[in-house]
Amino acid sequence: MSEFLIKNGYVYDPSQGINGERHDIAVKDGKIVESASSGATVIDAKDKAVMAGALEIHAHIAGPKVNVGRWYRPEDKLFHSYKRGESTRIEGGFSIPTVFKTGYEYARMGYTFAMEAAMPPLYARHVHEEIHDTPIIDEAALPVIGNNWFMMEYIKNNEIENNAAYVAWLLRQTKGYGIKIVNPGGTEAWAWGLNCLTIHDPVPYFDITPAEIITGLIQTNEFLGLPHSVHIHQNSLGLPGNYTVTLDTLKLAEGHTAKNRFGRKQVMHSTHLQFHSYGGDNWGNFESKAREVMDYVNRQENITIDTGNVTLDETTTMTADGPFEHHLHGLNHLKWANVDVELETAAGVVPYIYSPNIKVCGIQWAIGLELALFSKDPMRTFITTDHPNAGPFTRYPRIVTWLMSKKARDDQIKAFKYSDKVVDATEVASIDRELTLYEIAAMTRAGPAAALGLSQNYGGLAPGMNADIAIYNFNDETTDPAAIEKAYGNVAFLFKDGKICVRDGVIVDPGMKHTFWVDVKVKENKQVMHDVREKFLKYYSVNEGNYLVPESYAPHQHVIALDATQ
Amino acid sequence: MNTVTLTVKQQPEIILEADCITPDSFAGKTAAEIEKLPVYQGKQNCTLGDYFKVAGKAGSTPAETQIIVNGDCSRVKYIGMKMSAGEVVVNSSTDMYTGGWMKGGKLVVNGNVHSFCGLGMEGGEFIINGNAGNFLGASYRGDWRGMQGGLIRVKGNVGSDIGTFMNGGEMIIEGNADIHIATHAEGGRIVIKGNVNRRIGGQMVKGEVIVFGTVNVMMPGFHYNQDVELTVDGVTAMFQEYNGDLGERHPKRKGEPVYGKLYLKK
Numbered sequence: 001m002s003e004f005l006i007k008n009g010y011v012y013d014p015s016q017g018i019n020g021e022r023h024d025i026a027v028k029d030g031k032i033v034e035s036a037s038s039g040a041t042v043i044d045a046k047d048k049a050v051m052a053g054a055l056e057i058h059a060h061i062a063g064p065k066v067n068v069g070r071w072y073r074p075e076d077k078l079f080h081s082y083k084r085g086e087s088t089r090i091e092g093g094f095s096i097p098t099v100f101k102t103g104y105e106y107a108r109m110g111y112t113f114a115m116e117a118a119m120p121p122l123y124a125r126h127v128h129e130e131i132h133d134t135p136i137i138d139e140a141a142l143p144v145i146g147n148n149w150f151m152m153e154y155i156k157n158n159e160i161e162n163n164a165a166y167v168a169w170l171l172r173q174t175k176g177y178g179i180k181i182v183n184p185g186g187t188e189a190w191a192w193g194l195n196c197l198t199i200h201d202p203v204p205y206f207d208i209t210p211a212e213i214i215t216g217l218i219q220t221n222e223f224l225g226l227p228h229s230v231h232i233h234q235n236s237l238g239l240p241g242n243y244t245v246t247l248d249t250l251k252l253a254e255g256h257t258a259k260n261r262f263g264r265k266q267v268m269h270s271t272h273l274q275f276h277s278y279g280g281d282n283w284g285n286f287e288s289k290a291r292e293v294m295d296y297v298n299r300q301e302n303i304t305i306d307t308g309n310v311t312l313d314e315t316t317t318m319t320a321d322g323p324f325e326h327h328l329h330g331l332n333h334l335k336w337a338n339v340d341v342e343l344e345t346a347a348g349v350v351p352y353i354y355s356p357n358i359k360v361c362g363i364q365w366a367i368g369l370e371l372a373l374f375s376k377d378p379m380r381t382f383i384t385t386d387h388p389n390a391g392p393f394t395r396y397p398r399i400v401t402w403l404m405s406k407k408a409r410d411d412q413i414k415a416f417k418y419s420d421k422v423v424d425a426t427e428v429a430s431i432d433r434e435l436t437l438y439e440i441a442a443m444t445r446a447g448p449a450a451a452l453g454l455s456q457n458y459g460g461l462a463p464g465m466n467a468d469i470a471i472y473n474f475n476d477e478t479t480d481p482a483a484i485e486k487a488y489g490n491v492a493f494l495f496k497d498g499k500i501c502v503r504d505g506v507i508v509d510p511g512m513k514h515t516f517w518v519d520v521k522v523k524e525n526k527q528v529m530h531d532v533r534e535k536f537l538k539y540y541s542v543n544e545g546n547y548l549v550p551e552s553y554a555p556h557q558h559v560i561a562l563d564a565t566q
Numbered sequence: 567m568n569t570v571t572l573t574v575k576q577q578p579e580i581i582l583e584a585d586c587i588t589p590d591s592f593a594g595k596t597a598a599e600i601e602k603l604p605v606y607q608g609k610q611n612c613t614l615g616d617y618f619k620v621a622g623k624a625g626s627t628p629a630e631t632q633i634i635v636n637g638d639c640s641r642v643k644y645i646g647m648k649m650s651a652g653e654v655v656v657n658s659s660t661d662m663y664t665g666g667w668m669k670g671g672k673l674v675v676n677g678n679v680h681s682f683c684g685l686g687m688e689g690g691e692f693i694i695n696g697n698a699g700n701f702l703g704a705s706y707r708g709d710w711r712g713m714q715g716g717l718i719r720v721k722g723n724v725g726s727d728i729g730t731f732m733n734g735g736e737m738i739i740e741g742n743a744d745i746h747i748a749t750h751a752e753g754g755r756i757v758i759k760g761n762v763n764r765r766i767g768g769q770m771v772k773g774e775v776i777v778f779g780t781v782n783v784m785m786p787g788f789h790y791n792q793d794v795e796l797t798v799d800g801v802t803a804m805f806q807e808y809n810g811d812l813g814e815r816h817p818k819r820k821g822e823p824v825y826g827k828l829y830l831k832k
């Protein structure tokens with residue numbers, strides 16, 4: 001394999017505390033190395049920022065509900081499709097891009113890893129088929145477990161070890177990476193036409209509360225020592241006044257300690273917090289509670305969060321939070337799709353337009369930015385759009401620009417139809433903070449890598465780590481918002497595993513992607529295997545034998561093997 | 567106003583997609599530059615000059631540009647798409663998507679248009695001096711934004727599904743219409759001087775449909791309200807007013823529900 005020497009660049013690597021100093025980076029055989037030989041190809045990075053490849057911690061980019069979005073929204077592709085390039089396939093779609101466009105667009109922005117945030121276990125094969133077809137970026141998927149019948153029964157009976165054995169079995173069956181919780185209990189309640197709007201609302205029939213589910217799953221996660229913590233989409237998403245539910249949920253992490261061999265410190269990752277930081281009790285007096293939420297997050301060190309920034313676009317919302325999508329459809333009357341996934345979960349899909357002419361959308365935009373701007377620890381605060389829910393991930397360059405430039409924020413506030421009302425309901429207009437490239441690198445590289453338990457190989461530029469390197473045409477001197485946005489959206493170079501995959505924003509190599517999953521060895525558990533057999537016979541529409549995702553669905557897999565028998 | 571004349575010199579092998587035939591893309595260009603504009607035949611990239619002889623010179627803005635198209639364009643799609651100003655006159659029939667997403671100006675087709683014409687139209691005037699196919703002034707497949715504004719006038723008959731998801735503007739059909747008129751509409755007005763087959767206003771929330779001729783079968787979701795006198799396209803007459811679709815949600819204004827309106831000439 002080829003050798004490279006990246007010279008003269010400004011390096012931003014929070015994992016090593018390197019803040020914009022000039023460092024040469026040497027690459028050999030897919031890894032970063034101490035030094036290069038004289039035969040190495042020299043890449044001149046003068047005046048450019050050099051960072052590790054970025055990691056997406058939460059996006060909906062593969063699987064059945066993404067595909068429902070694709071097939072029921074042909075209009076999303078209408079004016080957003082591009083013909084094939086020299087080394088790319090046809091690219092289509094804006095908020096629900098094709099798998100090819102998904103891989104290319106992440107790579108053009110400097111991303112080399114993405115987590116599919118909600119894999120319905122029963123449809124894991126579909127998720128892996130799409131992951132396999134998404135070029136360049138490495139990926140993993142989180143099976144949704146927060147409304148699973150097995151889990152609710154084990155946790156109700158306080159059987160954490162049995163639940164852990166079941167989760168280990170499920171991760172192996174689905175080639176999953178960790179524990180995703182979506183509207184705990186509420187999605188099961190939705191099958192009864194109900195919801196759980198606080199963490200103490202009991203789930204019908206199972207008679208367990210969201211608080212018990214979350215706590216039980218934190219214990220399960222740490223019992224198994226998984227690389228990632230529980231990853232939670234909280235109850236009461238998107239409703240005015242929900243910040244109290246959010247704080248109640250975050251407090252469930254108190255007293256728990258991360259137990260794992262990956263250097264992960266958090267026991268809870270709270271996702272798309274923008275949707276959960278709402279004050280007021282109706283859309284008229286709707287306001288930001290980002291400060292209250294971040295005050296708690298800043299103090300509580302065993303929590304990580306991602307923002308879920310609203311990008312002010314027409315997009316497609318999709319979530320395993322079935323009741324929320326029904327609620328949203330009632331608000332905007334646009335087409336609604338809903339699926340029930342047997343014993344496991346559900347999903348809903350509704351298009352949504354975050355219009356700068358609507359007050360609430362302006363406030364949501366402000367809340368997402370406030371979360372990042374109020375953060376005292378960029379290593380625990382990550383940038384997402386909950387793609388495609390708050391907007392497409394392809395808007396990261398614009399979000400980074402808003403975070404790095406007060407002028408860019410002020411220009412957007414001025415452009416709102418109801419700027420005064422947005423300013424009154426939020427604090428964004430009075431925040432002077434402009435994030436530095438070092439902080440952006442923490443929020444998009446070193447931070448998410450640590451939270452996912454991947455910091456040994458990802459998110460940094462130390463010798464021995466993967467040679468996933470993004471080189472951008474900007475540095476800390478760049479202040480023009482348009483220049484920041486353009487540079488972040490079109491990497492000068494992207495190295496993936498030591499190979500140049502993007503040059504000047506153009507894909508030049510399809511890369512060699514890997515699918516990550518976690519295989520945990522647990523003590524033989526006859527009880528759990530009996531329960532699995534029984535539930536498949538009694539309730540599932542498929543046979544147990546047809547549930548497994550075979551090797552052929554993830555031919556380029558990277559298995560993280562764990563032993564939880566001790 | 568400057569005039570650019572296009573004359574068909576060669577029929578395309580498969581249907582030609584020519585969304586560049588608009589005052590917006592011609593404005594400020596010479597004939598030679600216009601000949602170089604891209605058109606598509608399937609996955610092949612071609613130029614307008616491969617299929618049309620171009621004469622004259624465009625104005626400096628779309629509003630100062632008139633385009634006259636001569637020759638058989640019945641296999642040319644997307645003429646006038648997204649045009650914002652100026653004028654296009656086609657002395658022929660045209661294929662699908664003519665006048666799609668039009669924003670302003672005037673588009674005249676001296677012939678028939680195929681289906682999916684005037685989709686999502688926002689403004690301007692679209693005159694069809696022949697017949698139109700299905701989905702005239704409707705939304706694109708999957709979309710909920712049909713005709714939003716402007717005027718479509720058809721001298722002849724139209725097919726089915728006109729004004730699906732229409733929510734603004736006016737469509738005047740001087741001949742007859744087939745099934746499915748203003749399905750899912752949330753605004754706008756459709757006038758049909760001739761007869762309608764059936765299914766007017768299915769799942770209609772708001773908007774108006776006015777029929778001068780007969781209706782084969784009425785929708786069960788429309789109920790008679792009152793007789794009213796209306797002046798429609800210069801004609802004053804008495805109409806029976808129906809409210810509907812009663813099976814659909816309806817917004818309220820001053821506490822009263824707002825219905826879709828169907829007017830049948832007495």
Ligand SMILES: [Zn+2]
Binds near residue numbers: 117233389
């Ligand atoms: Zn999500």
